[in-house]
Amino acid sequence: MKRTMVFLSSIYKYSKPAHAAIQRTAPAPMLVFLTRGSGLLAINGHERKLEALEPLLLLPGMSIRFQSDRGDFEYYVLILDAVGVAKQRDNRKVQLPELPAELFNSGIKLRSQQQTSERIIRLYETASQVDKFESKPERELMMQLQFQELYSTVLLELLELNRIPTSEKGMQESISYLHKHLHEKINLEQLASIAMLTPTSYSRKFKQVMGVTPFEYLADLRVKEAKAQLSLNGTSVRSVSERVGFGSEFYFSRVFKASVGISPNLYMKRHQLKIAVVACSSFDDSLRSLGIFPIANMNCFRYPGMGEAEHLGKVTRHLQTLMQLKPDLILIDRYHHEYEEPLKQIASTACLEHHADWRIALHKIAEMIGCERTEQAMLSELAQQTDDARKLLGRSVGSGSLTLMRVTHNAVRIQGAPDHPLNELLFTELGLTAGSSSPAIDHKVEMQPEQLSGLSIQSDYLFVQKLHHGPSSDQILQRMQSSPFWKKHEAVQSGRVRFIPNWYAMCWTPIGRKTIMDSLLLYTNGQQHG
Structure with a gap:
């Protein structure tokens, strides 16, 4: 008879931002629990979906890659010590351990998710709180008891689930x-x-x-x-x-x-393509972040205040330029559907549809031009830069709050808290605090500058963007700066108003997000908040 005893050597906790990627080789037997999030898992090249609380056993030398599909994620790594003992008559011999097959890439989601999550957290806290125990042996004993409870409960549930549905x-x-x-x-x-x-x-x-x-x-x-x-x-x-x-x-x-x-x-020719961009979206920045430089970047959208003749002339010039440049591929967005047919006469077109997740368009572009590896490396680097910026901003801004405002050609727009890549970056990934208002704003609202006094906006910073250039936008801005709301606001009186470029467009690309983070660090440098 052969038995295997499993002990906990150490436990680690990791938290990663949305769409971060992990790639490593297991150095020792490891039991991994994803406690928040989901994504695509590849073990030694074999891919499958990984959901939260699917136990995952990795052996030394196994190559693992995980890509989060949406939202941030959290996982625990339990480094294991396993001992195999074989009994033959009256003799016992130490042999190589055999770990339960049920734990190997099971793909089975535990039913007792809350209890399992609580056990993992309690085990991690016990392993971390060295000072809580009078002696190291006492702490070690408590840690091993909690691990055995977790390990046996998970293994028994997997054995049961494996027997259930054919x-x-x-x-x-x-x-x-x-x-x-x-x-x-x-x-x-x-x-x-x-x-x-x-x-x-x-x-x-x-x-x-x-x-x-x-x-x-x-x-x-x-x-x-x-x-x-x-x-x-x-x-x-x-x-x-x-x-x-x-x-x-x-x-x-x-x-x-x-x-x-x-x-x-x-x-088949994707590495040699001449690519042009005809879009309002910053696909050119997405290409540059992947190391590709478009031969042209054009925008045929008719903005407020642009006359029909002026707009027609601009579109005609752009089409003529494209015919001279002879691109192999033209990337367009949803605002340029009406120009797709004339553009197809020049080159193949690819329309990248709008998604709330900025990474989807980036991945689509990377897939088209064969830059998936560059994309993953770049996203991992961006995740690290975001984490570094979060720590720096935590020291400089602390609990200081900020409110985003946009000056359009006919109103002032206040950005509430809807799903938007800019809100995701500022208030989730960077951990900044959104300004509060009464009444509460849970979506974007537009109003005349004189109506702002009807709102009570508590915010340490005001970040203001002028959306359109021209006399109309200038007049709206002047009216806002002359309003009682502006003159009495604490951010104005404290000199914490920042005029920003179009962060709402920039936040859709890695280059833009990096620029926003750099600007935030510059804008808040030296400002301390409790």
Whole structure:
């Protein structure tokens, strides 16, 4: 008989900002718990979704990569000491330990999530609070007792969950089948049979588990495989479409472009593309953050105060310039849909749709031009810079609060607290405090400068941006600066008003976010708040 005893060597806690990436090799046996967040996990190159409180056992030498998909995340790493003992008759021999298979990349989410989370936190606190115990042996004993409680509870629950639904195992087997046979013809009846479900029940269950239909998932697998094969020298679109399971080259090209944003032929040339940007969005900054410099950056949007003839002349000049530059690809945004057809006469176009998460457009661009690794490295660097800025701002600003205001051509706009990348950066990632108002503003509001006195805005800083250049915006700003609200406000009287560039546009790109952080550190330098 062989037994394995597992002890806790040490425990570490990590908190990371939204969309940070982790890549490392396990130096020792490790039990990992993601306690907040979710994302894409890859162990030795095999990818899957990782949710909070799915126990994960890593052995020495295992390569792990994790990319958060939304929001910040927190995880604990438990370094393990394991001892194997074999009993033969009256002799006991120490052997290599065998850790439970149920803990290996289980993909099973614990049911007792709150209790497990509380046990992990209590264990971490015990391991951290050295001074709480009279002696080190006492602390060590308490730490090991708490670990054994956590370890045995988790293992027993996994054993129970592994025995429960055959359909869950069948679902995993059907997904594995998709990965192994993506190049073959696959029908719903095959997959349902593997999962031991009816086709209707299988489709419904698959959508619940994976968030997409089985054939949407299969198409995504095939596109990923096609991207890898299109990167090889001497290949062709036709041969790749056949090898990854698409029966028609035309259908393959259509699915590929819908997924990636550009055609397979263009994707094969992605490292040599001449790219132009025609957008209000700062796609040019996104490209620069990936090390790519666009040959042109244009904006055809008709802003307030621009006459029809002036606007038409601007659009005509831009189109003529693009024809002379001959780009391979033109990136456009939602504000330029109406120009897509004339732009298609010049080059292939890719419209990047709007998403509340600024990283989605960045990732889409990186995917098109084959810069995914550069993207991950850059995002990791940005996460570290954000963490450094947060610490510095915590020392200089402390509990000081700030309010964002925009001066438009016809009103003053006060930014409340809706989901926006700028609010995410300032008040979540950098930990700054938003100014308070009465009545409360939970969304952006617009009003005339004279109406501001009807609001009570408590804020140590006022950050003001003039949205449009021109006499109308200048007049609105002058009226605001002459208003009782402005003259009486504590930030004005204390000299803590900052006029800022268009942070609302800049916050959508890594370069812009870095510039905002640098500006904040400059603006608040020397200002101390309790």
